Amino acid sequence: MTREDWLEMTSRLAVGAIPEIGTSAAGTVPEPAASGPRLQDDSADSRGQVARPTTLLWPLADCSAARFGVRVRAAPPDVRPIAARLVAAAMERNTFPVILSHVHRSGFEHLGFRVERIHAGSKEEAQAQEDELVALWNLAIVVELGDVDAFA
Known part of the structure; x- marks a missing residue:
């Protein structure tokens, strides 16, 4: 892959708005939603939080192909x-x-x-x-x- 290929790949990593991770603006851990898959990590920061669905990180660059x-x-x-x-x-x-x-x-x-x-x-x-x-x-x-x- 060329340098341009790598730059293109990294430019697609943050498609749309960046999701909130961890704490809110007030510094508190957000309340988990009522349903959804739970994180498997047992650390204090992630206990009880809902795993948010992620966007497609690498969409097909050329959908016409x-x-x-x-x-x-x-x-x-x-x-x-x-x-x-x-x-x-x-x-x-x-x-x-x-x-x-x-x-x-x-x-x-x-x-x-x-x-x-x-x-x-x-x-x-x-x-x-x-x-x-x-x-x-x-x-x-x-x-x-x-x-x-x-x-x-």
């Missing part, structure tokens, strides 16, 4: 030709590939791709995890690695 998944069921011997194809698609077509890896090391990690590992014991669990990732990343489509490799 279409995101697609690449399912990896077996690591290819050489990912470079496939990676070059994915980078070209990302640059030329304004897309963002997300690797959905069913193996421990897909080979795309060290190249800087976003790799989501799917750790599941059964086929149903793997599909459920993949469905969650598709929803999280708002993936337009998921293609098999072999389909991308055929064009590389």
